[in-house]
Amino acid sequence: MADVQTSKAESTIAKAIKEGLFAAALALGLFLLIVGFRTDQNIRNELVLNQRWGLLAIFVLVAGFGRFFLTAYVTPWNAARAAKKRTAVAKEAKEQSSFRKSFPKIGLAILFIYPFLVISILAAYNGSMMGGLQGSLKYVDNFGIQILIYVMLAWGLNIVIGLAGLLDLGYVAFYAVGAYSYALLSTHFGLSFWLLLPMAGIFAALWGIVLGFPVLRLRGDYLAIVTLAFGEIIRLVLINWTVVTKGTFGISGIAKATLFGIPFTPGPGGFANLLGLPNSGVYYKIFLYYLILFLALLTAWVTIRLRRMPIGRAWEALREDEIACRSLGINTTTTKLTAFATGAMFGGFAGSFFAARQGFVSPESFVFLESAIILAIVVLGGMGSLVGIAIAAAVMIGGTELLRELEFLKLVFGNDFTPELYRMLLFGLAMIVVMVWKPRGFVGNREPSAFLHKRKMISSEFTKEGHG
């Protein structure tokens, strides 16, 4: 038995070596002229042939060793895994591990202490409190706030797509409505952020209903196209209605949010001055961080509550089977409209927050790409799952922000290399990988909204994505 195994292992290695050598030879033949030689012009406009044997060697070695490792290790490992999977009896839907169960709580705790965590770590690193405060700006603003905006937007879109199963490609329009509502009303009428925040949400919800009415009869692809068009209409109106929106110049100098009347300005009466703290822009950022955290958690709380309400169940039932819904006396028209309006409302909240944070809005912030990113986050996270969506937002948005930090890549690829330009490429790659690995997103399982004996997660194979 042992003999057989060793001979088998040897034969695998031998086969791998053979295939590796073959791949190397193939690469040599292929790249010899393409990579090995390079023609350049010298100063006298003469053609010179540069020989690049080192680079060719790298290509050939990568091909050879790559093939060797693939045949020797990766393929047998894959086969063994598949065999193991086959023998394993189809298990009951796995009990959630204690880590997964407590993950939302742990995550929430980390989110709440995140700014102070960053400040204290940086303070310890720099050796001074002020250094910690200034250094934390980037982490709180670029990472914390940016990610949380997208978490909130994705959670809002999740109501429309994940629960009600209505594919909305124009979600960013509601974000724009919220942002412009705040920008215009605060610059023209000087209304405060706290008044305009709910108003922005209401305006966006109204626009959600306006969009909802014409698309009620549409399903699937058609719905997606019309919502996409709606998003574009809003953006084009913002660009072309220059009298009100100042077109592509955008609206600048939007009033900042205040902490119940206390402005975050340096000087007397400001937040730092009142508390006797050293002046710093970081307080405002920390305030914004907690504000968006609160708004995002409000979205989550409402979503969780709504799922246990009849309307939330009707949304999910609508996603599963619209005709059956109607046969049970559910008015699918109002049900769809409430889904659109609720989702849009959170988009509006996020929009007004965005305007307050940036102090500047322009139509460029509300392009289709934004809708696509939010949709991608919802799909990657797993439709309907709040935790999954939050993780997806952190990975996608945090990942692209992280790319800016990768300065060392310039050493490898030269000084012209700007990693953030590649973020869409990486975005796409990540989506493909996740969709192959987990077709229903990070968290595909659905949590039931009510139970008789025991709360069991529902496997994604039973839930539907909705028809439109």
Add this chain to the structure above:
Amino acid sequence: MVSEVQKNNSAILRVERLSMKFGGLIAINDLNFEAKRGAITALIGPNGAGKTTVFNCITGFYKPTEGMLTMTRQNGEEYLLERMADFVITKKAKVARTFQNIRLFSGLTVLENLLVAQHNPLMLSSGYTILGLLGFPTYKKAAADAIEKARFWLEKINLVDRADDPAGDLPYGAQRRLEIARAMCTEPELLCLDEPAAGLNARESAELNKLLLDIRDETGTSILLIEHDMSVVMEISDHVVVLEYGTKISDGTPDTVKNDPKVIAAYLGVEDEEIVEMLEHAEAAGVDDITAAVDLMSTEAIQELEETHPDAPVASLVATGPARPIRPAVAKKQSVAKVAKATKVSEDAAPAKAVPVKAPPAKSPSAKAPAATKVSVAKPVAEKPTVTGASAVAKKSAPKSAPAKAAAPQIKAGATANALAAPREGKADRLIDIKGIGPVNERKLNEHGIFHFDQIASWKKADIIAAEAYLAFDGRIAREDWIGQAKALVKASQKKPAPKKSGGAK
């Protein structure tokens, strides 16, 4: 008529002059029926008869082209369903339905499915979500009540243990029961079930019967059901309405309906060869049950066909008529069996139709029939005594074995000159081999003393007129050259005497 019906308070649903047209297709044509309060009304009919269309009209999924659907609720409120949107019908008129292809919310748990069905009352108690969102106690209580109600129905359908499993994970029979329970959670007064027993095994459909009877007796809900499973229909329904091609062909208690020859014809179809036998057997009225009567046909159905298409032979109507019902497999089998008996063909011989036709009838070589006198002679198709209780096989064999028809009725008035009292040698030729003569015509000819090709071949002008008079068509005999055909058939049979058949073909 309307006012008369309206006085009748026992009807929970009145369907009056209901018509539904899809373009040129008439799915329902002028349908009238009633569903009684507290009763189980079954709507049956062959595939494509329009049953599901009736359901879709009642539940508002289709808007009927014409007609009135009146739902009378327990409290006396009347709703005209054809004017209401589908969800309003469930909400206000309290009509709930299930679907032919199960439509559960497969990604929701069994319990959630039942909670979704209680959407409207829960919506009210949650103050249209707002009060519920703020955590008012009314919603909490209503939600607990809703779960209790769901538990009640889960106990009824034996699914309490699986309450927290996704509905899509349930076996088929359980999904059917869950769909019924879900419909019941809307607290309907009329429950419309579209083929609830489809795909259930015998035990499951027995359970279903019990469940439906329970629902009727305990909650007082009236039930309207479409069903193909006769064991369900006959066992539990109080009233049966039979549809064919969108028209009602029968209406009454299960017993009257199952003995209705029209229903039998609708269900079993009308096949050329069978008609010949059916003509006799159906009249014998030995039909005591649908399944035993598979080989019996309705003469009335055929006559009706003939009346509506006087210019076409029944055989062609039957064979090529628009969208004949697909005959149940059992009918085919039985006819194969018949053939086997007659011609010793193995039962497996597939196209039952072809075998008896091809075999030329055994007949006497005598060319010309002696001019028959108009004496009273035995009616060829006699009423057969003693077959009523007998099995199907006995029924079939009885007439075949009797060479001369025992009784002595008269040849009908208006017979042609060469009419015979009885077929020679007790065997008639297969007159339907003549193109243009269908089973009904054959029977009529037989009744008028025409049994053999040579008789037709020798017809004179006066005979043709006489025959056309009783066959009720003009010019057909000449147009289709019956005489020429008959002559050819006479020749053929003379040339090649038919192999003797034990049973004797008709």
